[in-house]
Amino acid sequence: MLQKVKGFPLPSSVKVAPGTEGAQAAYPYYMQFEPGDDQRFWFYNSMHFPEPMTVFDMVTAEAAYVALGASNTRVHSLPTTKGIDYRIINGRVYIGGNGVTDPAEIDQRVGEFQQRAFYYYENWERLYAQWKGKMGRLIADAEALPKLELPEFEPLENVHAGKGVASSHTLLETWQKSIEGYFRMWHHHFEFLLLGYGAYMVFFEFCKKAFPEITDQTIARMVAGFEAEIFRPDDEVKRLSRRAIELGVDHKFIDGMSADEVLASLRASGDAGQSWLDELETSRNPWFNVNVGDGFYHYHRSWNDDLSLPFAAIPDYIAKIRAGENIDRPTEKLMAERQALIEGYRELLGSDDERGAYDQMIALACRVFPYVEGHKFYCEHWYTNLFFNKVREFGGLLAQHGFFDDGEDVFHLSRYEVEQAIVDLMTSWGNGSPPRGLTRWRPIIAQRKAAITTWAAMDSSPALGEVPDIIDDPAIVMLWGITRETLDSWLHQGEGDPNELKGFAASSGVVEGTARVVRSVQEIGKLKQGDILVCQVTNPTWAPVFQKIAAAVSDIGGSMSHAAIVAREYGLPAVVGTGRATERIPDGARIRVDGGRGIVTILG
């Protein structure tokens, strides 16, 4: 008897949820599925976009895929892969790789690749230093964008200076510069990224062949850096905790007190309090420009926008310092451990040939890895915060002029629609009539907000379209960790033990404890010493939380995700990329986390 082969639904069979057609249509036409898409394979990019996307936030996908494609296809000429196509339906982003399979085309692209990418590898340090300069200037430009205002009359000095351009024009100019800068940032983001991951993959695949049972996390530990930017925010919180004790203001930090209350009490504490606040300013710029997500949603605010996360960690750190504990990252010990691993595995290799290849591969991986670890701070965190906050400022201005009730509503307009509203406002300011947008946007925003709620409650297939025999697109494997085995596990989802969740084995160790399902940064206060953190996305800004918890479980992330790195540093078991831990694990349940095997068991 023929067995029915399990497959994924075709894109054309996925219907827009009833009542959300208007919201679906708000996404640009080039993101909508079309009939020809049924012949291709698509998977849900839950790693970057775990929640339904508001129409504005789709700019994060749009700008990223424009730049990724350009880098792969035209700049470095990756031989076997071009860019990523993307579509959105019911708020979920599906993506598909564009592999190159024609041998002649691959050959041609190999020739180009070796003149382009090889040049980057050969000149990595110089080009990376140059990159930091470029990013620095881009950030400075974004910070220098003017405050948005529409005065009653054009300032007299502008008139007397014969400026000849009215204030309203600054709105359009600032808006377009913001969008332009954001797209430019993504080009910088991908300038080195695939090359960096590629060098890491070469070493990774060698290790997997030479040591078939080596864990992903062990390979990651051999390459991980120690001075990486991702550790700095947490290091700064530790520094501030130490300074609080030195300045004698440590008693002002009381568990459960809000950041605002603590700040007020420090302001009233004379010179010592002021000295600490000055220290805080040094830390904030730039290191608190980390957002509590991965940089793809406007509502993932930064520490600078909301100090509650770093401030929640300070009382714990102070208590540890007072108890004589050394809270500094044991950098030297970690470096010695890394060196011991590199040498130990080298010694276990079977021949001098293998050792020679190993030396070449790890040298390259370690050279390029600082970029892979460091870029996120500048791109997805610092620059993205500036960008979203500028958009937020436009939202505030539009709300002030009656376009919507709340400035945050701006994120329910597409970037094209925001520009329309801005021009509408400019027109109104100029001609003295009320803006047309006063009646237009409120019902649309209400409809789109309702759609997000509808979509968030819907199940979405992890993939759509025809199942490919193999997945060998290096971009897909590197950035999303998706292989043929991943697809099989998706196809058989829900057939295993209902109390068991599988994910990436991110940091080894077995721990049983109470699960705390933390859905947003506002809920971080729920965590008690020894709890197991269960969250959607784990990321470096949560690092201060790791001092409290016994283990970490996340819906999204791979073994190279920042949370996995931080968990390994803290020696905590972690399972990441479980898919639905926050849905399936009840808050307060007793669970077992086996970080070595990537298995989470719900015990009751």
Added chain:
Amino acid sequence: MSAETPVVAWFDAIGLSDRPAVGGKGGSLGELTRAGIAVPPGLVVRTEAFEQFVVALDAAEPLRARIEALDPDDLDAVSAVTAKIRARIEQTSLPAAADAAIRSALAQLAGDGQPVAVRSSATTEDAEDASFAGLQDTYLWVIGADQVVAKVRSCWASLYSVESVCYRRKHGLPEVGVAMGVVIQRMVDARCAGVMFTRSPTTGDRSVITIEGAWGLGSAVVSGEVTPDRWVVAKLTGEIPVRDISDKHIRQVPTPGGGIHDEETPADLRRAACLTDAELQALKDVGRQAERHYGRPQDIEWAIDQDGALLLLQSRPETVWSTKEAAPVAAPQANPLAHLMTVFGGRK
């Protein structure tokens, strides 16, 4: 045997190079002892004692010539002749000097009523081949000097089992030079025991140690009577990526008065892991020590006694993967960047 050649040799006085005089197992236990690895203390009845014993038997009535005259395909003849020879070995007293030397050493090794293991220790490489494995005997929980001496003769007699003799005849091996040492070793009252491989038996990975263990004596694991718990421990990180805890329905325990028997595992232990993580790490460390000492991957038998002490019972070279000629996974490149093409160039 001259007066200067001792009948027995203590473990700390011998090593692998003494194989011709003490057999492979005895030499290996001596080697481990010298390397500072804990093994149950013991000694070897040297091959000269066997040689002297057989020469005396041969003089009384031809023995080796009869074996060499056998046709390995004539099983009836082989059975009849070897049965007779084994009976002669088991019934003939040891020369007085050898007998006294064994009893005296035994008194030093194990006090009154203390159990020992008596294990054959073959001298030929062949005897460690899979084709020869299990052809010699091990006697566990032997109590009292008379019993020990009797088991020494039984080990010697096992050289003349139907299987051993057929093997030698099929390969045309001469009988002169066939010899055996016998290990006499203090018995470990094992809480749990098993085996470990210092490279993966399934993938050949040299960076992991596979440990298998069950409750009671290790003989149940070696003979396959019980499905052992199984762990994979990474050598360098100590991570334990695999933990398969099995239903260990029986365990082998000592019988009062001597010998061993199977018993049902108490219900609360059947599905309980027989090793703690700390014990797994200790096993990993001693496995690495043995592997480093020998310079190649090892196949090890181990036991943990009732007091929690970890002891090795045997360590021999791993044979399955070591004999496979594996091509190097990669070789150095004139331009190191050429490695990148395996990921980017579609070349696997």
